[in-house]
Amino acid sequence: MSVTAVVMAGGKGTRMALAKEKPLLLMNGKPVVEHVVSALKNAKTVNHVVVAVTSCTPKTTAYLQKHGVEVVLTPGKEYVYDLAFAVKQLNLGVVLAVAADLPLLTCDVVDEVVAAYLRCGKPALAVAVPLETKRRLGMSLGYAFTHEGVEVVPAGINVNDGARIDDEWIEQAVYVVDKAEVAVNINTVEELRIAREEYAKRKK
Secondary structure: OOEEEEEEOOOOOHHHOOOOOHHHOEEOOEEHHHHHHHHHHOOOOOOEEEEEEOOOOHHHHHHHHHOOOOEEEOOOOOHHHHHHHHHHHHOOOEEEEEEOOOOOOOHHHHHHHHHHHHHHOOOEEEEEEEHHHHHHHOOOOOOOEEEOOEEEEEEEEEEEEHHHOOOOOOOEEEEEOOOHHHHOOOOOHHHHHHHHHHHHHHHO
16 A cells, blocks of 8 residues: 655644744754654654645745655645645645644654554544643643543644545544654644654653
8 A cells, every 4th residue: 555645734733833934943953844744744654745845935935846856735724734735735645734833743653543444444544642741741632532531632633544534424533642752743832842742852
């Protein structure tokens, strides 16, 4: 089975209140989006990596193209619409969608998620993180829901059957990953600081 990873890197990042595009914020001297792309390219279960960009992220687009990373220009309407656009534009099958603001993501976690999708037997899988883990790390909590008695928060990682991307409803499994690698995402300046600290801990 072929899996294409689509990195969603077209958002405005308005909560950051910074002039720099969010995917280009530096983590250990490299842009956040580069860390995500690297994790995906090193994953054994991913065959192809492409980054979805918009007119809101022209510098990100230029940086990726300069470094030989494939990009697809999407309309910039919103996450779900742009993902569906990329899937149809590229005629993709199984798609691993990953937010560009997960700088601690590793190839091992990526392979774990894809393996969970293959086991679940459903056309879609959503990755979630325990709400308590997000709170402990100092992350903003956002939308939470209950899964098997535990409050969890979407992690910004999904696996979908591209052939059903336009379906109004699709059966979905939930896979909970209780790891900082998926719990740490960057939406605020404070979260960028936390992400850098967590990254430094792992380097040590």
